Amino acid sequence: MYDCIIVGAGPAGGTAAYHLAKQGHSVLILEKASLPRYRPSGGAVSPAIAQWFDFDLAPTISMKVDRVRYTLKNKDPVEVELETAEPMWMVKRDTLDRFLVQQAQDKGAELRDNTTVTGIEFKGDSWQVNTTGEAVVGRYLIGADGPTGSMAKWLKLKPAKTRLAAALEVPASNPEPAIGFEMGLVKNGFIWSFPKADGYSLGAATMLGGDSKKLPSILTDYAGKIGLDVKAAKSYEHSVTLWNGDRTLHSQNALLAGDAAGVADPFTAEGVRPSIYTGMKAAEAISMALKGQGDALAEYTQVIKDTWGSEMVWAGRLAGAFFRFPGIGYKVGVKQPIATQLMLKILCGENQYSKLVGRATKRLSGGLF
Ligand SMILES: Cc1cc2nc3c(=O)[nH]c(=O)nc-3n(C[C@H](O)[C@H](O)[C@H](O)COP(=O)(O)OP(=O)(O)OC[C@H]3O[C@@H](n4cnc5c(N)ncnc54)[C@H](O)[C@@H]3O)c2cc1C
Structure with missing residues (x-):
């Protein structure tokens, strides 16, 4: 009987496992892939995640970047130097995710990779977790099984809404240490380009919904247009779940x-940052529940709503205003040096949407009417 079984070894699962194991709880991580595993993701990670760990994340950083270039339909480039205390981190997700799980293992957590969870059953006071290997039993469960996992459904919680994003990994020697954001080529969304020591991770997503079928070809065209050699590039599609309202994240002896x-x-x-944050908060809640605090899991839902959720309300409003009219957003947002600095500070965890967005949406509607 484990104190907690965690389904999924991404940043959420690895972080939860680390913090629970550090508190002396017995933890089992179940992961269907074989670690380290490739995970389509831009790998741009806020340095703000460092505050949630007591070990050095330097071995996971492929590159640090303090320059951003924006374009609107491949024209009108705007270059911004980041003025944050720490540049943005570019990580390879196979490295970061494996590293976090290794830290958890070093504190005593157990990992079973190549093991798919096939179902769960609550049996009196604990969960039986059925897998492609043997069934295992834990007092508490964390569903950290990513955008298309089944844990939310099995726990009778509302699954997050998914949409497809495209990713393109382009090998390159000496990539330029600059982040690229292209607005306007993807309807209701954008394209990003994040350098790594050995290439670029490009991606495209529609943020307000819409046709995602064309994203892979739009991305490959874009890569060619900015001068990347796409002959050896690898193309992927993967789901994203974007925050679209607060939800209940706890159920009987379980959290998402x-x-x-x-x-x-x-x-x-x-x-990545909110996955790590929620992984840490989930671990705190389960640790409190294991120590007898009856309302600890319900409190987790409330804490995520009051902290991350209250910020995401503003991010959602900004997305609605910006992506519908990217030309205006570009003019009154991206092209204003102060606006981009503030936005980049949000990404680096040094500022908050709640402080910025009221002003920004006023500017956007000022541009509209
Ligand atoms: C194309 C793309 C680009 C992105 N770029 C960025 C970026 O640059 N920066 C950023 O911060 N975020 C980015 N994101 C978002 C980010 O990748 C995710 O939010 C993050 O990976 C979520 O972490 P997680 O731990 O919740 O889930 P995941 O990283 O998805 O991990 C879930 C794990 O659960 C495992 N699993 C699923 N089902 C089962 C099962 N039944 N049994 C056992 N194991 C199971 C999976 O194999 C997986 O390893 C991007 C997303 C996409 C799609």
Whole structure:
């Protein structure tokens, strides 16, 4: 009998496992892939995640970047130097995710990869978790099984809404250390380009919904247009779950974290930082529950709503205003140096949407009417 079984070894699961194991609880992580595993993701990660760990994340950073270039339909480039205390981190997700799980293992957590969870059953006071290997039993469960996992459904919680994003990994020697954002080529969304030591991770998503079928070809065209050699590039599609309202994240002896909880930013698609944050908060809640605090799991739902959720309300409003009219957003937002600095500070965890968005939406509607 484990104190907690965690389904999924992404940033949410790895973080939860680390914090629970550090508190001395017995933890089992179940992961269907073989680790380290490739995970389509831009890998742009806010340095703000460092505050939630007591170990150094430097081994996971492929590159640090403090320059951003925006374009509108491949024209009108705007370059911005980041003025944040720490540049943005570019990570490879196979490295970051494996590293977090390894830290958890070093604290005593157990990992079974190549093991798919096939169903769960509550048996009196604990969960039986059925897998492609043997069934295992834990007092508490964390569903950290990503955007298309089944844990939310099995726990009778509302699954997060998913949409498809496209990713393109382009190998390159000496990639330029600059982030690229292209607005206007993807309807209701955008394209990003994040450098790594050995290439670029490009991606495209529609943030307000719409046709995602054309995203892979739009992305490959774009890569060619900005001069990347796409002959050896690899193309992927993967779901994203963008925050679209607060939801109940707890059920009988169980919590959801990360993409399974639908916490990615609806304006930027940033999901690693909120996955790590919710993984840490889920671990805190389960640790309190194991120590006898009866309302600890309900409190987790409330804490995520009051902290991350209250910020995402503003991110959602900004996305609605910006992506419908990217030309105006570009003129009154991107092209204003102060606006981009503030936005980049949000990405680096040094500012909050709630402080910025009232002003920004006024500017956007000022541009409209
Ligand atoms: C194309 C793309 C680009 C992105 N770029 C960025 C970016 O640059 N920066 C950023 O912050 N965010 C980005 N995101 C979002 C980010 O990748 C996610 O928010 C983040 O990976 C969520 O982490 P997680 O731990 O919740 O889930 P995941 O990382 O998806 O991990 C879930 C794990 O659960 C496992 N699993 C699923 N079902 C089962 C099962 N039944 N049994 C056992 N294991 C199971 C999966 O194999 C997986 O390893 C991007 C997303 C996409 C699609």
